Amino acid sequence: GQQLNQSPQSMFIQEGEDVSMNCTSSSIFNTWLWYKQEPGEGPVLLIALYKAGELTSNGRLTAQFGITRKDSFLNISASIPSDVGIYFCAGRTGTASKLTFGTGTRLQVTL
């Protein structure tokens, strides 16, 4: 099956710093989504990308759908304590409706 590898696995940053994380695969995806998960909760949608090369922002978050369709990145600018959580990329291939999730990046923000 398709594998989505995220890096880094975890990050410890200071409040105010910018963050960059990415998601790569050996398979081609036609949809990339980024979710955030906090303890005891379900994944919450942050950004959805549907076209290769697409760059989309949601407040301090920016994500891009890679030109090769095999990768995506998420940037968070000026991090704040409530950015703490696990960030998952998820992708769709072919005509399937299901999403395949990445391995996750755990973000910790210190004051």
Add this chain to the structure above:
Amino acid sequence: EPEVTQTPSHQVTQMGQEVILRCVPISNHLYFYWYRQILGQKVEFLVSFYNNEISEKSEIFDDQFSVERPDGSNFTLKIRSTKLEDSAMYFCASSVAGYNSPLHFGNGTRLTVT
């Protein structure tokens, strides 16, 4: 904002017992999904459901699992005879369409099998 709701939030059951996890998807959504997440691991696909039938399932979704949409609002996951390794968070999700449409997730049911 409409949301996916799941009940119960936590279910404890003995090995070999049947459990039913319940979900109310967002009302105008047509595609429904179950995922699971073992503690500390990634979110894994179990099954997708559209037009009253399973459209895709993973190798995890064996004969012990079944899904049903018993009425116009509920979507259930049944595990017939639970095993210890079924202990996980189970998330229900729904989407408006199967393509170019994000999945919206509920807050999950934590299943503990003892």
